[in-house]
Each structure stands twice: as C-alpha cells, then as structure tokens.
Amino acid sequence: MxxxxxxxxxxxxxxxxxxxxxxxxxxxxxxxxxxxxxxxxxxxxxxxxxxxxxxxxxxxxxxxxxxxxxxxxxxxxxxxxxxxxxxxxxxxxxxxxxxxxxxxxxxxxxxxxxxxxxxxxxxxxxxxxxxxxxxxxxxxxxxxxxxxxxxxxxxxxxxxxxxxxxxxxxxxxxxxxxxxxxxxxxxxxxxxxxxxxxxxxxxxxxxxxxxxxxxxxxxxxxxxxxxxxxxxxxxxxxxxxxxxxxKYGSNERLTIITEKSDVDLKGLLALGVSEFKYNGIKADIQYETDKINAMGILEWMMQRCRVKDFSIHQVNIEEVIRKMYRELDERSKMMK
Amino acid sequence: MKAYIEIIRNSFLTGITYRVNTLLRIFGAVVSLLVQISLWYVLFQSKPDATSHIGAIKLSEMVTYTIVSTLTHIIISNQVIMRLDNKIKTGQIAMDLIKPMSLKAILGSEMIGTTLYNVIFRSLPILLIGIFLFSFQFSGWLNLAFFIIALFNAAVIFFELSYIVGLTGFWYTTVWHMGRVLDNAIRVFGGSFIPLWFFPESLYHISMFLPFRFIYYTPILIYIGKVDMKGVIEIILQQWVWIAILIIIEKVIWKFGIKKLVIQGG
Structure with a gap:
C-alpha cells in the first residue's frame, strides 16, 4: 500500500x-x-x-x-x-x-x-x-x-x-x-x-x-x-x-598525464570517445563504457607517446544529474 | 489545552527577553498619558465641566477616562496584523500551517501571552501613576467587574478585527498599512483619545453602526459609571452580537483565503 x-x-x-x-x-x-x-x-x-x-x-x-x-x-x-x-x-x-x-x-x-x-x-x-x-x-x-x-x-x-x-x-x-x-x-x-x-x-x-x-x-x-x-x-x-x-551516466572519464607530445587525439573519436581535451601534457578523455574501456584508450595512447600517470573517474551521481539537467535545459530551448 | 498554555508561556518569555524594549515602552506609554492628561487640563481650564451627549462631564472623569483608555490600549493591543504580515511576506506562515493546531489558536495564544506580559510589566506603572499623580477614580467593585467583562469582549473584538485584516494578506501579501487604517479607525470611532460623547452629531451617529466603540468607549463608560444596569447589559449583549458577526466574516475569509495562499520563497 x-x-x-x-x-x-x-x-x-x-x-x-x-x-x-x-x-x-x-x-x-x-x-x-x-x-x-x-x-x-x-x-x-x-x-x-x-x-x-x-x-x-x-x-x-x-x-x-x-x-x-x-x-x-x-x-x-x-x-x-x-x-x-x-x-x-x-x-x-x-x-x-x-x-x-x-x-x-x-x-x-x-x-x-x-x-x-x-x-x-x-x-x-x-x-x-x-x-x-x-x-x-x-x-x-x-x-x-x-x-x-x-x-x-x-x-x-x-x-x-x-x-x-x-x-x-x-x-x-x-x-x-x-x-x-x-x-x-x-x-x-x-x-x-x-x-x-x-x-x-x-x-x-x-x-x-x-x-x-x-x-x-x-x-x-x-x-x-x-x-x-x-x-x-x-x-x-x-x-x-x-x-x-x-540511462544518463554510461560515460566515464580518464585523465592521462603524458610527457610533452603533440599527438592528435582525434583518432580516438572513432573508437567511442565522446569528448577530449589535450594540452600536450594532460588529457581529459570522456568515453562511453559500452564502446571502449580505459585499457583500450591507454593502449592507444601508449603506442603514440609516453604515459606518466593516469586516473579513471567513475561516474558519480553528481555528473549524472548535471548531464541530465543540461539535457533537460537543451531540450526546452529547442522546444522554444 | 496544555499546548495553549505552552504557547502563552513561550510568548510571555519572548516578551521579557528584551528588557530595554520593555523599559522604553513603559516610558513611551507614560509620556503619552501625561500629554493627553495635560491637554484635558488646558481644555477644561476655566470651566468646571463640559457639555456632552450624555450630560455634563467633569475634569476628573475625563482624566479617569484617559487613564482607563491608556490601560485598555495596553491590555487589548495585539500584534496580530504585524505578525501575519510578516509571516505571509516571508513565507514563515508555512511553519504554523504544518502544525496540528489552527492558525487562529496559535495567534490567539500568542496574544494572550503578550497580554499577560503587558498587564504585568506595562499597565502597572500606568496604574500607579494614575493613582498617585492624578485623581484616578475607583468607581466601585460592581462597575469594575462589568468593566472587566466588557474589556474581555473588547479584546476579542479587536483580535477578530485584526485577524480579519491580517487574513486579507492571503490576497495582498502585505497588510501592515491596512493595520494602520484599522488603528486610525479605532482611534477615531472607538473613542480612544476623544470620547464619543464630545463628537459632533453626525460622527456620533456613524460610530453607532460600527464595532469600534465597543473596544474603548463603551467599556470605559461602564467603568466610570455613566450607564445604568440596563445599559451595561445592552452593551455586553451588543458586544457578543458583534463578536458573532466578526467570527462569521472571518470564517468566510479564511475559507476563500487559504486557497489563495501563496507560500513565498523556497
């Protein structure tokens, strides 16, 4: 009841x-x-x-x-x-x-x-x-x-x-x-x-x-x-x-610290990475876990430059909600 | 029942929290009383008495009227309108409405607590000044007993009027200015400064149709002994009629208002 x-x-x-x-x-x-x-x-x-x-x-x-x-x-x-x-x-x-x-x-x-x-x-x-x-x-x-x-x-x-x-x-x-x-x-x-x-x-x-x-x-x-x-x-x-x-949080985030290099991470996009930022030392990579995992990305990176350190960020509810609010906001803007 | 006593106690305790406030308010009431009485002394200067609707009025009666009026003001005054105004404007009213007790019962109990505080800490000094500095007349136990009944009714009438005005805040959000209008209406038609017996004919007649004179004028008449027993009973019965009318108005306003209510803020 x-x-x-x-x-x-x-x-x-x-x-x-x-x-x-x-x-x-x-x-x-x-x-x-x-x-x-x-x-x-x-x-x-x-x-x-x-x-x-x-x-x-x-x-x-x-x-x-x-x-x-x-x-x-x-x-x-x-x-x-x-x-x-x-x-x-x-x-x-x-x-x-x-x-x-x-x-x-x-x-x-x-x-x-x-x-x-x-x-x-x-x-x-x-x-x-x-x-x-x-x-x-x-x-x-x-x-x-x-x-x-x-x-x-x-x-x-x-x-x-x-x-x-x-x-x-x-x-x-x-x-x-x-x-x-x-x-x-x-x-x-x-x-x-x-x-x-x-x-x-x-x-x-x-x-x-x-x-x-x-x-x-x-x-x-x-x-x-x-x-x-x-x-x-x-x-x-x-x-x-x-x-x-x-539903909203199949994303994970991987932060990789490399030695200075000029690798173009665009190649990752085809593998299932949804977003990336890279300034030659620190790479912030978001990816969908059902397409690629952290290992896959690390291997790809290690073939192209020297990786010094990395860390994986699990999805937490805060990011899920943030993503959800953002989507809601965009949807309502589109309706207008 | 115990809940009411707790609220009365709490609002009494809230009153005595601010000692300087208490002292200043006593001081204010004393000054106001002195000003009014001096005024009557000047006005009566050359004459032994003044003519009015109800016969000759002596200076000593006028002084007593002023003192009783000041005491009445201290005893029956409430902050219902200010409180409701504040509660509605800030949304704090939500905290009263989630209690298993009616808003009126909460406000009423708060008022009794404040009244108790006022009787003890504010009316006593006025009474002492009246007795020792001026010719304050004691007019017999019977008059006093009926006056107390009429005064109680007056407090109820004033509470109902304030509550009704306060409830209109459900529509208008802020109502303190309407409280001022009510105060002034009572000041004029209730006879708190100038007794209705000195009023011009037309104003006197208007006041007959309003509830305000039952707050100051008629209870004080009973105390001074300007009405006979038949008049006393009439006054008290009329007070009850007005209380009944005001309660009906209040219930109707509540019924519509509570649907209108918008709780302000978060």
Missing amino acids: SIIKVENLTKQFKRTKRKKGFFGAIKTLFSNEYEIKTAVHDVSFSVEKGEIVGYIGPNGAGKSTTIKTLVGILVPTSGNAEVKGIIPYQSRIENARNIGVVFGQRTQLWWDIPVVDSINLMRHMYKIQDALFEENMKIFSQVLGIDEFINTPVRQLSLGQRMRADLCVSLLHSPDILYLDEPTIGLDVVVKENIRNFIKKINKEMGTTIVLTTHDMDDIEMLCHRLIVIDKGHLMYDGDMGSLKA
Whole structure:
C-alpha cells in the first residue's frame, strides 16, 4: 500500500504582469493583467512505506510546490494528493499529526527562547506520551547531541545546531512521514554527515518514510533508494539510482598525464570517445563504457607517446544529474 | 489545552527577553498619558465641566477616562496584523500551517501571552501613576467587574478585527498599512483619545453602526459609571452580537483565503 499517492497534480500561480522600468512599475499598479505560471504540471507518483525518496530538480523546478501540497499548505489547481489516506489540503490538521517537516531555510523553533521551550511545546501540541517522549529525547541526545545546546536561545545557535534542533522537534512525535526540504543546506561536512546518519537511522529503526529534496548529490547517493526528478513542473524520471546511471551516466572519464607530445587525439573519436581535451601534457578523455574501456584508450595512447600517470573517474551521481539537467535545459530551448 | 498554555508561556518569555524594549515602552506609554492628561487640563481650564451627549462631564472623569483608555490600549493591543504580515511576506506562515493546531489558536495564544506580559510589566506603572499623580477614580467593585467583562469582549473584538485584516494578506501579501487604517479607525470611532460623547452629531451617529466603540468607549463608560444596569447589559449583549458577526466574516475569509495562499520563497 502506497503511503503517498500523487495523481495528475497541477498547480498554477497567477501573478500580476510586471512592466519594466519606473513608469512600467507605476502602470503595473493600475493594470489588471495576469500571467499564469505553472509550477507543477500533471505530476503523478507514489511512495511506499519505509522508502527514502530523493525528489530533485534544478532551482524553480516545482519541488517545494509539490512538498507544500503534500503537507497541506497549498491547494492544487487540479489533480489529487493523498497521504496515508488523508487529503492533506482538505484535512490539514489531521494530516499534520502524521508528518514531520523540516524546511532547511526556515525554522519552527521559537527564536528568542531556549530550544527546550520549543520542545516542550511540541510535546503538548502533538500530545506525545511520556514514554515515547523520553525514548525519543534519549535518541536525539545521543545522535544529534541536542543536550549540548538545549538551554541556549535559538537565535544564538549555529546553523548546524539549529538544523539539528529543527530535526529533533519535527521528529518528536515519531511521524510516519518526514519531509525534508534541503536539510543540509549551508552546513559543514561533519554536520552533514551527522545528519545523514541520523536520517538513515530514523528510517531504519522507526520505519519512517522520507521524502527528501536537496541539491547536494552526496545526500542522494548516501540516502536515497529511489529518485524522482522534476524539471519545470514536469516529471522527468522516476526510478532507482542504478537505472538512472545507466540511462544518463554510461560515460566515464580518464585523465592521462603524458610527457610533452603533440599527438592528435582525434583518432580516438572513432573508437567511442565522446569528448577530449589535450594540452600536450594532460588529457581529459570522456568515453562511453559500452564502446571502449580505459585499457583500450591507454593502449592507444601508449603506442603514440609516453604515459606518466593516469586516473579513471567513475561516474558519480553528481555528473549524472548535471548531464541530465543540461539535457533537460537543451531540450526546452529547442522546444522554444 | 496544555499546548495553549505552552504557547502563552513561550510568548510571555519572548516578551521579557528584551528588557530595554520593555523599559522604553513603559516610558513611551507614560509620556503619552501625561500629554493627553495635560491637554484635558488646558481644555477644561476655566470651566468646571463640559457639555456632552450624555450630560455634563467633569475634569476628573475625563482624566479617569484617559487613564482607563491608556490601560485598555495596553491590555487589548495585539500584534496580530504585524505578525501575519510578516509571516505571509516571508513565507514563515508555512511553519504554523504544518502544525496540528489552527492558525487562529496559535495567534490567539500568542496574544494572550503578550497580554499577560503587558498587564504585568506595562499597565502597572500606568496604574500607579494614575493613582498617585492624578485623581484616578475607583468607581466601585460592581462597575469594575462589568468593566472587566466588557474589556474581555473588547479584546476579542479587536483580535477578530485584526485577524480579519491580517487574513486579507492571503490576497495582498502585505497588510501592515491596512493595520494602520484599522488603528486610525479605532482611534477615531472607538473613542480612544476623544470620547464619543464630545463628537459632533453626525460622527456620533456613524460610530453607532460600527464595532469600534465597543473596544474603548463603551467599556470605559461602564467603568466610570455613566450607564445604568440596563445599559451595561445592552452593551455586553451588543458586544457578543458583534463578536458573532466578526467570527462569521472571518470564517468566510479564511475559507476563500487559504486557497489563495501563496507560500513565498523556497
């Protein structure tokens, strides 16, 4: 049984058409012209219980709009969403009991008072049982180190501490579903690592279903079982990481350092190399693994010059996504 | 229920975080009170009393009116419009809407917390100045009891008005200027500076059809003892009618507004 179901979701925003310049701005005051912007267009997907789904796409793709519909704070223009059998934008408060939400760029903590006061408020707002509360607090102190700054006013916390505290308050009631909107934005490597481990642990031990939007490809590589990619409101990909790599990432990169020579690498193109750069010393060669392998290229090179060093770069998800975004961008330019 | 208490507590604590702010606001209220009272002293200079819609008014009554009005202002004032304006403009409202609690309940509890803080830290100094520097009249326990009921209703009416104006931000994004309009309307038609009994006939009649006079003017009338028991009951009943009307308006606006809402930013 799917815990989240999204069917043909479309959300359009109406906004006043703005004209350029000073007089344009004045004209805008009196004009009635609107333009319709479609943030999400006919998106359908479903999420199973216990999954960690990465919901990714370039800036302005419609990720946040989808998440906001799922948490019940935006009403879709058409289509449906269902979360644990509840239509979130119709029963927002009922839905709120089942979910935890962290928006990386905002906080739900009380700004001027210590973290512990926000925690106590959540405890009563979600009517958390004492036993569950104490158990969860124990986990959060261990893994997130909440204890260190529980009595500090939120405005004095570092970004990393604040994010840990935000995670803590959004998970206190052990929600079935956790929405994370860029949870690692602006954090240092250690804190990122810490938070990723925590998310993993929550998913494994509590069976929490997690929907994660992020621009950090390491988040995706380390956390997500499955990826949903959206661009300009359209669903572009939905499936596991392996097939995405296969689809967009059959490229590998080989860097070769040679002694100075003037070999023309054009000959490689016929063998299955898709791109190369060579300045006489350092060669950067991209190739498709189903046509040629690193050995083949190295042999070809060694016949023509002295190779001093080389390294092979595996495709990582970042390159896959970069390639995918670029293709999406080109495709939409062509359509125009 | 406990959640409400926690919010009230938290917003009370937020209030006392900024000590200098507290001191300056007390100072501001005291200065404003002194200016108003001096004005009435000058206006009443040669006369023992002034004529009004409800008979002769003595200077001491006017001074009491001003002090009670200032206290009322401190107690019922809320930052609902500023808060909503800010929440909508920055998109922070999302954080309230993901909670299993209505936005109105959250804002209402926050307001009670702030009120509690205001009663303790801001109204006491005014009351002490009123008692020791001016001839502040205590007009009996019965009047005080009814005044407190009317004051509570006044706070609810003001909260509902602010909430309604704040909700229009779902359409217009920014609403603080409308808050100013509301403030000024209340200042004039509510009688917070000049009692309605001094108003010209036409303005007085207009004010009869508006909810604003139930915020300052009529509760203060009850305190000073300018209305009989029948009048007191009438005022309280009329307040309830207005509360009911405003709640209906608010529900309708919410129903349409929440569909309009655009969460700003990321």
